[in-house]
Each structure stands twice: as structure tokens, then as C-alpha cells.
Amino acid sequence: MTILRLLIVSLLVSQIFAGQGAEVICNGTGCSNCPIPPTSNGILSWETGKKDPTKCLISSCPLSYAPINGTTDIYCQSCPGIPFRGVPAIFANSAGDACVPSSETCGIGRTANTWNYLDCYMCNGKDAPLAKSDQSVCLANRIPGDDVSCAGTGCASPENCPTPPTSTPALSWMTGTGSGKCAISSCPPYGTPINGATDLYCQSCPGTPNGNIKAVFANNSGNACVASTRTCGKSRTVNTWTNADCLACNGTNNKYAKSDKSGCQSTAPSSFSFYIYSNSMIILSSILFLITFLF
Numbered sequence: 001m002t003i004l005r006l007l008i009v010s011l012l013v014s015q016i017f018a019g020q021g022a023e024v025i026c027n028g029t030g031c032s033n034c035p036i037p038p039t040s041n042g043i044l045s046w047e048t049g050k051k052d053p054t055k056c057l058i059s060s061c062p063l064s065y066a067p068i069n070g071t072t073d074i075y076c077q078s079c080p081g082i083p084f085r086g087v088p089a090i091f092a093n094s095a096g097d098a099c100v101p102s103s104e105t106c107g108i109g110r111t112a113n114t115w116n117y118l119d120c121y122m123c124n125g126k127d128a129p130l131a132k133s134d135q136s137v138c139l140a141n142r143i144p145g146d147d148v149s150c151a152g153t154g155c156a157s158p159e160n161c162p163t164p165p166t167s168t169p170a171l172s173w174m175t176g177t178g179s180g181k182c183a184i185s186s187c188p189p190y191g192t193p194i195n196g197a198t199d200l201y202c203q204s205c206p207g208t209p210n211g212n213i214k215a216v217f218a219n220n221s222g223n224a225c226v227a228s229t230r231t232c233g234k235s236r237t238v239n240t241w242t243n244a245d246c247l248a249c250n251g252t253n254n255k256y257a258k259s260d261k262s263g264c265q266s267t268a269p270s271s272f273s274f275y276i277y278s279n280s281m282i283i284l285s286s287i288l289f290l291i292t293f294l295f
């Protein structure tokens with residue numbers, strides 16, 4: 001009878017807990033510095049690492065379908081959720097009720113401009129599943145673009161503003177918030193295919209910046225707004241092409257600036273002249289050395 005009762009109890013316990021967590025690094029020394037464990041069916045607690053006593057682990061992780069509240073990234077490293085396409089679920093979602101397969105933290109420590117639609121969905125669910133076109137935040141709805149100056153007065157297209165890129169749903173210009181300005185009514189979320197982008201469009205719905213270089217210029221294919229320092233188009237100041245701008249504007253097939261910076265090319269410019277120069281410098285210094293040595 002007692003054995004049967006024990007068996008039932010242990011069966012019940014094994015229904016609540018799914019075994020020991022992975023060993024993780026908490027703040028400072030000792031596991032009292034670990035974040036407060038989430039609340040769940042059973043009580044969750046930190047204990048000193050078994051393999052590495054400088055680390056900590058959750059003694060018994062809840063089963064993946066058990067309700068949970070108050071998750072943190074460190075907790076999720078110890079008791080991960082269900083992975084997706086090989087991405088481990090080691091970050092706490094915004095609601096704190098799951099550990100999710102995001103590529104980075106859902107919290108404030110996240111690298112700037114790294115939100116993609118998958119991470120927005122994983123972190124925020126249906127509350128904010130869309131990544132803004134510049135990947136800076138997750139949004140619940142599409143939002144108007146930034147103000148730009150089109151030609152003349154009015155925001156008609158193509159009379160004043162250039163024809164918007166084709167996309168689904170269709171894009172259109174509207175009167176901006178500033179006086180005399182125009183804006184794209186609703187920028188497509190990050191990752192939405194666009195075709196026929198122009199610099200003005202890219203100023204209204206920028207792409208992902210590269211550090212502090214804003215992605216406000218249309219690339220050569222017109223399928224992206226890229227972080228080039230100047231326009232990718234014909235109106236570019238002559239001889240200003242750099243490797244970084246060639247890569248952004250013209251893609252990996254044409255990622256090298258010509259040596260005179262007049263355009264882009266597929267191969268690195270030859271450093272032949274540099275070799276001649278450095279070789280002649282070596283010869284010259286050898287002669288000078290010989291002269292000093294001999295006289």
C-alpha cells in the first residue's frame with residue numbers, strides 16, 4: 001500500500017517537474033544572486049551547480065506545458081522552452097510566461113536594430129508581431145513613414161512624390177505631419193518584399209541602419225533601402241564610392257570600389273602600383289645603406 005502510494009506520488013511529481021536545469025552563471029558569487037525563479041505549479045529554486053560550483057541551476061524544471069509566470073533570461077538558460085528551427089528557447093518573452101526561441105533577448109539589453117518578424121512574434125506574440133522597417137522595434141500595426149520633401153506642393157504621385165514601390169498591401173503617399181511634407185501612409189514591416197524603391201521612399205521608410213549610417217537610399221535593384229553614405233544612383237557625387245557603399249548598393253557581386261572610386265567592381269582593385277612603390281623603396285634604402293656602409 002505504502003509502496004503504491006509512493007509510486008503514485010513519484011508519478012505525480014514527475015508530471016510536474018522535468019528534471020534538473022542546465023548550469024548557468026548568475027550575478028556575483030553564490031546562487032542567492034540569481035533572479036527570483038518564476039512561479040509555477042511546483043516551487044522552482046536555484047541550487048549550486050553540480051559540475052561547476054561557481055554556476056547555478058534550477059533544481060527541477062517545470063514541464064514545457066506547465067503554466068509559468070515571471071521568466072527571466074537567466075532562468076530560461078537553465079530551463080529552456082521548446083526550440084524552433086534549431087534556435088534554442090533561452091530568452092524570456094515580454095509577458096514573462098514562457099522561454100522563447102528568439103535570436104536575442106526580448107528585453108532592453110538587445111542589440112539595436114535587430115528585430116525581425118520571427119523574434120517579434122516569439123517575444124510579443126500577437127500583441128506586437130511586426131518588426132518596423134528599420135528593425136528598431138516591434139509593432140502591433142503598420143505605422144506611417146517619416147516626413148520627406150517631395151517636389152512642388154502636394155503629395156500626388158508621380159506628380160510630386162515618386163511612384164511608391166510595389167508591395168502587398170499597396171503603398172501610397174499621404175500628406176505628412178510637417179507643413180508641406182509627405183509621408184508613406186503605412187511602411188511595410190521588415191522583411192516585406194518591395195520592388196522599385198527610390199531614395200525618397202527610403203527616407204520615409206528606412207531600412208536597417210549600419211551603426212549610425214541610416215538606410216535611406218534605394219539599392220541598385222530597388223528592392224531594399226540600404227545604409228550607404230550617399231545615393232546609389234546617378235546623382236551621386238563623382239569618385240565617392242567606397243567598399244562599404246558598393247556592398248550596400250550593388251551587393252556582394254560588386255562589392256569593391258574601383259581604385260579611383262568612380263564605381264564598383266567585382267574584384268579587389270589590383271595593388272600592383274603599391275608593390276612597385278614599396279619595392280623601389282626597398283631598393284632605394286638598400287642602396288643608401290650600401291653607400292653608408294662603403295664610405
Ligand SMILES: *[C@@H]1O[C@H](CO)[C@@H](O)[C@H](O)[C@H]1NC(C)=O
Nearest residue numbers: 026027028029033034035074
Ligand atoms: C548584478 O548585481 C549588481 C550589484 O548588486 C547590480 O547592480 C546589477 O544590476 C546586477 N546585474 C544583473 C544582470 O542582475
Ligand SMILES: *[C@@H]1O[C@H](CO)[C@@H](O)[C@H](O)[C@H]1NC(C)=O
Nearest residue numbers: 039067068069070095096097
Ligand atoms: C504574474 O505575476 C504578476 C506579478 O507577480 C501578477 O501581477 C500576474 O497576475 C501574474 N500572472 C498570472 C497569469 O498569474
Ligand SMILES: *[C@@H]1O[C@H](CO)[C@@H](O)[C@H](O)[C@H]1NC(C)=O
Nearest residue numbers: 219220221224249250251252
Ligand atoms: C540591392 O541590390 C543589389 C544589386 O543590385 C543586390 O545584389 C543586393 O542583394 C540588394 N540588397 C538587398 C538588401 O536586397
Ligand SMILES: *[C@@H]1O[C@H](CO)[C@@H](O)[C@H](O)[C@H]1NC(C)=O
Nearest residue numbers: 220241250254262263264265
Ligand atoms: C552596379 O552594378 C551594375 C551591374 O551589376 C553596374 O552596371 C553598375 O555600374 C554598378 N554600379 C556602380 C556604381 O559601379
